[in-house]
């Protein structure tokens with residue numbers, strides 16, 4: 001194994017979801033990825049748990065920060081109807097327009113606005129419910145976003161904050177050292193890869209009281225390998241001299257053979273926190 005992962009100079013946001021990397025060209029791919037994830041059992045279960053936790057009610061005001069395709073803004077809008085309002089804050093114009101289109105097609109009253117998690121376009125104590133899912137991993141200043149959540153919640157208001165912790169990634173089969181090299185490379189270039197484990201502490205530091213903690217693993221179909229992701233990580237690990245080309249090829253062969261037997265395990269764990277602003 002060659003040199004270790006580079007210094008801070010190598011650390012840069014690589015996610016297409018990071019606001020620095022937003023382009024029209026990537027929007028279609030992002031929508032596809034979000035729709036696939038939304039259909040997975042782990043995401044569905046974590047969302048059901050979190051919606052029960054915040055329990056949005058008719059007449060309330062809800063905000064979905066980093067709404068993406070708006071799927072959960074629509075769920076919140078249905079829960080606060082009649083008399084309430086659900087707003088999705090989404091900085092990516094392509095995703096925002098998909099969310100608006102889907103709301104219109106569904107006859108759902110959710111509305112979507114431009115904005116940033118670190119400076120929400122909302123007043124103090126303005127909302128009853130905050131939803132923020134898989135956004136903190138893209139933020140270089142997640143503490144600021146946690147403070148913003150606390151600022152916009154009215155006393156007694158609830159938040160569901162959900163995110164992945166990329167250090168929980170599992171890939172099997174494969175030489176564990178080679179697999180670790182792929183994961184290490186990914187962690188080094190992500191913005192906030194350990195987002196999941198930090199959520200509760202960040203909300204507590206912002207003055208919120210934690211009510212519940214939850215988790216679900218996002219598990220890939222055992223007969224499939226997510227080749228675009230694996231290849232991206234494999235090539236990056238070779239480029240960084242963390243593994244040799246031979247080790248990379250052996251990993252690809254191991255995964256191909258295992259997929260034929262339905263024996264691939266690829267997963268990552270998502271965590272969730274339900275909290276409220278003390279009255």
Ligand SMILES: C[S@@+](CC[C@H](N)C(=O)[O-])C[C@H]1O[C@@H](n2cnc3c(N)ncnc32)[C@H](O)[C@@H]1O
Pocket residue numbers: 017018019034065066067068069089090091092095115116117118132133134135138139
């Ligand atoms: C992985 S997607 C999650 C979308 C949606 N919350 C979901 O779970 O399906 C990350 C979302 O965060 C948004 N995002 C990235 N940086 C943001 C920021 N600074 N403020 C608000 N949203 C941001 C992206 O545009 C994208 O919609």
